[in-house]
Amino acid sequence: MSTAIGVTFGAYFVILALLGYVAWRRTSDLEDYVLGGRRMGAAVTALSAGASDMSGWLLLGLPGAIFVSGLAESWIVLGLVLGAYLNWRVVAPRLRAFTVAAQQSVTLPEFLSRRLAEDSHAIRVTTTVLIIGFFAIYTAAGLVAGAKLFTLVLGIDYRTALWCGVAVVMAYTALGGFLAVSWTDFFQALLMLCALVAVPLLAWQHSGDQPIESTRLAMTTGVSGLGIVSLLAWGLGYFGQPHILARFMAIRSPALIPRARRIGMAWMIVSSTGAVAVGLIGYQWTLATGFVLSDPETIFIALSQTLLSPWTAGIVLAAILAAVMSTVDSQLLVASTALVEDVVRPAASIVDETQLIWLSRGAVVTIAVLAGVLASDPSNQVLDLVGYAWAGLGASLGPAILAALYWRRASSAGVVAGMCAGAVVVVGWRQLEGGLFDLYEMVPGVLAATSVIALTSLLHPPGPEPVSRYDSYRKAYHTACRNP
Numbered sequence: 246m247s248t249a250i251g252v253t254f255g256a257y258f259v260i261l262a263l264l265g266y267v268a269w270r271r272t273s274d275l276e277d278y279v280l281g282g283r284r285m286g287a288a289v290t291a292l293s294a295g296a297s298d299m300s301g302w303l304l305l306g307l308p309g310a311i312f313v314s315g316l317a318e319s320w321i322v323l324g325l326v327l328g329a330y331l332n333w334r335v336v337a338p339r340l341r342a343f344t345v346a347a348q349q350s351v352t353l354p355e356f357l358s359r360r361l362a363e364d365s366h367a368i369r370v371t372t373t374v375l376i377i378g379f380f381a382i383y384t385a386a387g388l389v390a391g392a393k394l395f396t397l398v399l400g401i402d403y404r405t406a407l408w409c410g411v412a413v414v415m416a417y418t419a420l421g422g423f424l425a426v427s428w429t430d431f432f433q434a435l436l437m438l439c440a441l442v443a444v445p446l447l448a449w450q451h452s453g454d455q456p457i458e459s460t461r462l463a464m465t466t467g468v469s470g471l472g473i474v475s476l477l478a479w480g481l482g483y484f485g486q487p488h489i490l491a492r493f494m495a496i497r498s499p500a501l502i503p504r505a506r507r508i509g510m511a512w513m514i515v516s517s518t519g520a521v522a523v524g525l526i527g528y529q530w531t532l533a534t535g536f537v538l539s540d541p542e543t544i545f546i547a548l549s550q551t552l553l554s555p556w557t558a559g560i561v562l563a564a565i566l567a568a569v570m571s572t573v574d575s576q577l578l579v580a581s582t583a584l585v586e587d588v589v590r591p592a593a594s595i596v597d598e599t600q601l602i603w604l605s606r607g608a609v610v611t612i613a614v615l616a617g618v619l620a621s622d623p624s625n626q627v628l629d630l631v632g633y634a635w636a637g638l639g640a641s642l643g644p645a646i647l648a649a650l651y652w653r654r655a656s657s658a659g660v661v662a663g664m665c666a667g668a669v670v671v672v673g674w675r676q677l678e679g680g681l682f683d684l685y686e687m688v689p690g691v692l693a694a695t696s697v698i699a700l701t702s703l704l705h706p707p708g709p710e711p712v713s714r715y716d717s718y719r720k721a722y723h724t725a726c727r728n729p
Contacts, residue, residue: 248555249554249555249556249558249559250398250555250558250562253556253559253560254562254563254566257563257567260432261417262417264425264428264432265418265420265421265425265429267421267424267425268421268428269420269425272421272424272602274598274602275351275598275601277422277423278423278602278605279423279582280351280423280491280494281422281424281427281495283345284497285492285495286496286497286501287504287508289428289431290492290493290495290496290505291505291509292430292434292435292509292512293426293430293434293492293571294493294509295434295512295513296430296433296437296567296571297426297488297492297571297572297574297575298483298489298572299513299517300386300387300569300571300572301386301387301389301390301391301394301569302386302631303517303520304437304441304523305393305542305543305545305546305565306631307321307517307524308520308523308527308541308544309524310541311521311525311528312524312525312538312541314467315458315461315462315466315467315528316461316462316463316464316466316521317463317464317465317466317472318468318476319464319521320464320473320476321477322517322520323477324476324477324479324480325479325513325517326510326514328480328481328482328483329480329509329510329513330506331480331484333502333505333506333510335484335647336493336646336647337499338499338502338726339650340490340493340494340646341493341496341498341502342499342718342721342725342726343356343360343649343650343718343721344494346717346721346722347359347360347714347718351494352582352583352587353372353376353487353490353583353642354368354369354373354376354586354587355369355586356649357369357372357646357660358587358657359714360711360715361649361655361711361714362708362710362711363657368657368660369587370588371661371665372642372645375637375642375664376487376580376642377580377583377612378637379633379637379638379641379668380487380576380579381612381616381619382630382634382637383572383576383630383635383638384573384576384577384612384619384620385616385617385619385620386630386631387570387572387576388407388411388569388617389623390542390565390569391406391566391569391573392404392406392407392410392620392623393406393542393543393546394406394546394562394565394566395407395409395410396623397543397550398546404621404623407617407620408617410566410569410570410573411613411614411617414573414574415613417429418574418578418609418613419606419609419610420606422605426578427495429571429574430571433567433571434512436560436563436564437567438515438516438519439560439564440519440549440560441515441516441519441520441523442515445519445522445526445527448530448548448552451533451552455533457529461528471683471684472683474684474685474688475683475684475687475688478688478691479635479685479687481639481640481643481688482640482643482687483639484642484643484644484646485638485640485642485643485644485645485646486635486639486642487579487583487638487642488572488575488576488579491579499722499725500725523544523548524544527544527545527547528544530548531544536551545565546562549561549562549565550562573616577609577613578609581605581606581609581611582605582608584608585601585604585605585608586601586605632685633675633686636671636675636685637668637671637672637690640667640670640671640686640687640690640691640693641665641667641668641671641690641694642664644667644691644695644698645663645664648660648698648702653711653719654712655702655707656702656705656711657707657711658701658705659700659701659702659705660698660702662698662701663694663697663701664694666694666697667691667693667694668690669693670686670689670690670694671686
């Protein structure tokens with residue numbers, strides 16, 4: 246490791262520590278710790294949502310997939326862009342207004358429970374179990390990406406690199422809470438954007454005059470209709486990602502959401518295009534230079550270390566680490582908060598805010614260690630792990646969130662049954678292969694959850710209270726939109 250890269254990484258960690266400390270000083274109650282007091286501006290909301298969404302997948306998984314298969318893998322980008330836009334349009338405004346109207350709900354399990362007037366805690370427990378279960382896998386994917394980076398850059402073994410990453414992200418997330426996570430993610434999103442614009446341009450200059458093979462530019466080469474549907478279906482997952490939805494809940498006003506949407510979508514389109522270019526041009530660069538790449542997911546790292554000066558490379562490599570941490574910190578915070586707020590607090594009847602904050606910090610540490618254990622296998626592929634967790638959350642929680650926001654006749658029995666059905670189908674479908682079972686598990690999972698929610702809600706309709714709450718929440722939403 247060069248001195249320049251070491252100093253750059255050190256400066257990056259100092260910035261994270263300072264942001265975490267300032268956020269810690271400004272955290273006084275549970276709403277501050279979980280949602281930053283619902284006072285986030287449009288830019289911080291947009292870029293922190295984008296950074297926590299894309300993670301190490303954007304700088305490692307996606308370029309690696311394009312490197313191997315060409316533009317045929319870019320269908321996933323189209324699906325994600327469409328899904329993210331619909332999430333901002335369809336979910337964000339209502340979720341912000343509905344969660345405030347629902348007695349200032351700070352977690353998704355709490356909101357669903359109050360919206361559906363459910364007293365048995367079945368919704369809270371089911372939602373929390375699903376969040377923790379799939380987030381453990383998702384967080385493990387981020388830690389795998391971070392460990393790969395540490396291993397290549399710092400020259401240390403995989404497991405040492407893994408636990409270094411766990412320690413860093415665990416520290417500032419546990420102390421600073423949502424403010425620390427949002428501020429660091431905003432800063433990290435800017436780093437990621439700069440890196441994804443600069444690196445492919447430099448790679449193009451050094452890739453020679455050899456034209457790109459037409460087969461690598463064709464979006465249908467080597468991919469079936471089923472494969473295209475599977476890649477596009479990634480966009481369905483946005484409606485059920487708690488770490489992204491938390492940003493919508495924390496924005497200062499629903500009136501700021503259109504501005505945040507424009508900022509967020511612009512960042513996403515430019516960054517995703519840069520990631521695709523890294524994989525496509527990086528492949529040409531390896532042909533021109535004879536560079537041997539052992540792991541396609543490290544093409545961005547290889548380009549940065551080879552083409553850039555040590556100081557610039559250090560900044561770009563810090564951007565990769567930023568991409569990883571921006572998702573891991575958000576997931577740790579959401580999972581730990583759900584565990585404490587929706588399981589521990591009701592069971593133990595805890596009302597002291599300070600005690601709840603410290604319990605949440607302890608939960609961050611516990612879940613981080615669990616994710617570290619799951620990530621201990623260095624052969625794990627980032628894209629595979631992300632795909633599994635993304636489908637699990639999207640299929641189990643997405644239809645439930647949409648039903649709570651848009652269907653006044655949704656019942657608690659229907660939502661619980663639908664969440665379970667979506668999760669079971671995703672897990673079961675993933676174990677099968679061949680023919681129709683090659684379809685991404687998101688599709689059958691979403692179809693199963695939606696069908697079960699509708700059927701069960703019709704068979705076991707809600708009482709007057711959930712319907713009345715929906716009407717009052719919708720009225721609050723329209724009032725908030727008219728009076729920002």
